[in-house]
Structures are given as structure tokens and as C-alpha cells.
Amino acid sequence: MALNILVVDDSAITRKMVIKVLHLSGVSIGEIHEAGNGLEGLNILKKTWIDLALVDLNMPVMNGEEMLKELRKEEFLKNLPVVIVSTEGSELRIEMLRKLDAKFVHKPFTPEFLKEIIISMTGAKNEDGIREYNSQNSGKDF
Amino acid sequence: MKTEFENTIHKIVVKIFEEAGYIFIDEESIEKYKDTCPEATMSVDFKGIFCGRLILSVYGGNFLSTLAANMLGEEINSSEDQKIDALGEIVNLICGNLLPEIADTKEIFYIDPPKKIINNEDIADSKKIIAEMDIGFENGFVKTKLYVEKNNKLFF
Secondary structure, eight states, X not given: OOEEEEXXXXXXXXXXXXXXHHHHHTBOEEEEEEESSHHHHHHHHHHSOOSEEEEXXXXXXXXXXXXXXXXXXXXXXXXXXXXXXXXXXXXXXXXXXXXXXXXXXXXXXXXXXXXXXXXXXXXXXXXXXXXXXXXXXXXXXX | OOOHHHHHHHHXXXXXXXXXXXXXXXXXXXXXXXTSOEEEEEXXXXXXXXXXXXXXXXXXXXXXXXXXXXXXXXXXXXXXXXXXXXXXXXXXXXXXXXXXXXXXXTOOOEEOOOEEOOSOOOOOTTEEEEEEEEEEETTEEEEEEEEEXXXXXXXX
């Protein structure tokens, strides 16, 4: 199954970089949607089927933490796999995000690392169709 | 000789330019490009156990174009906005990676969006520079300045 992915970041160049890394990761990708802040991201999620959201933390209008809290309140979004992609270095803040059932990727990151996390969260396949392992088999926490 | 504090800044700046910008260190560039004007200057303000501002200026002529092209993975000429956005992301990455190394990973810092600095915008009197260094890369060099609020007992 190809994944529909939402990339939320206020920097256009960062969104492009994340998308480039997604393509390099070898994960099978369907549609990629982009949003410039948490509010725009929520609006896309309400209208479009998304399998995974990659969300920055520090953004104007609505930051990544606020967006995460909002989407966890929605019945149809509460189980959406969310990866926070940020430079955040505070263990306390990262732990708060984990309690909201999000994984955390520290910037800068490699395609391999992102791929490992995406597969662990979604059970996604590589573009060549070979399943590496699914989320049920993965006990690794990031 | 660099202090431990300056070594930390040097390590983070080099790491971010190499890993995110695919631009590699070349200390000889400082001498080579020392008479050039800055291509662009960007800053980020941060708040936490201490507050301050990180400022990054790039020198060299085509440093910014190379950076944007590398980050976008495109050969085509990047727009001015893309070049500034690229440097802004680099400043953001450096600041985000630097603060936990200076302070502690338990401390929470809030980092504002990057801003472009025009005409050597003045730094408020409440801030004092605690580190300034030039680091040479393949296409030029980078001047890094770190300011913190003077009223912070961690530094003053």
C-alpha cells in the first residue's frame, strides 16, 4: 500500500527537504500534501485521507504540539501515526510528545532513520514491494 | 586556542552545514574570502533558562546558491526566497542543536522563526555577545555570533 503523507512545516524549503528524504527512503508513497502550520494541517486532515503526518514543532498560528493535541480529540484522527520532526532537544518536551502517541525525529536526520520509523509506525512496504517488518513486530521505541 | 564553549559551537555549525547543507569544512576559505561582503545574515531569537539570539552570516559569492541547491536537491537556480529560507533553516537547526549542548537536555527552549537581518540591525543593549567565530567551508565562510541577555547568571 502506498502511503498518503502530510508534511507540516512553516519553512517551504524544509518541506521540500523532508519530501526529498521521503523519496530517498524507499518507502512506497502515494500522495504528498503540504501545510505551512498546524491549523492548515488540521484542515487538510479533515478533508483528505492521510496515512501518516510529519509535523514540525515550532510554527506560527498553530504549533506542532497544539496540532497534535487537537487531532487526538477527533475520533477519526486519534490513531493517526504522527512523527514530530524537529530540532527540539529537551527530553521533557519530547516525553510530552510521546505521551500524545507521537514519534520523534531529531533534525537533521537520514533517509534510513526516517524509513525505519515510518515502517515501524505504519508497516509500510518498500517501493519494490518487500515488507521489511510491521508495527506488530516492532517493539523498538524512538 | 578555542574554549570548550567555542569548540561546541564549532562542532555544531560544522555538523549542520555538512549533514543538512552538504557543504564541507575548508578552513583556508576564511583567508580566501575575508574581503568579501556578507551574502546574507539570518538570526533566531530563543527563550528558556537563558534568552538570546544566534546570528549567522555567510560570505563567499555563491555560498548561498550552493547551499539552497544542495538542500533542495536541484541543479536549477534557486530563487532569492529559497536561498534565504535555506539559510534560515540552517540557523534554526544550529540553534536547536546548540542550546541543549550549552544548557541541559532537560531544559525547554522556545525558538522563534528565523529572521533576515538587513544593514547590520542593532542588537538590543540588554544582550551581550558571548561567542563569535569564523568557520571556512568549500564555498566561503560563515560568521557565527551568539548573544545572551546580560541579566543571566549562567554567563555573567
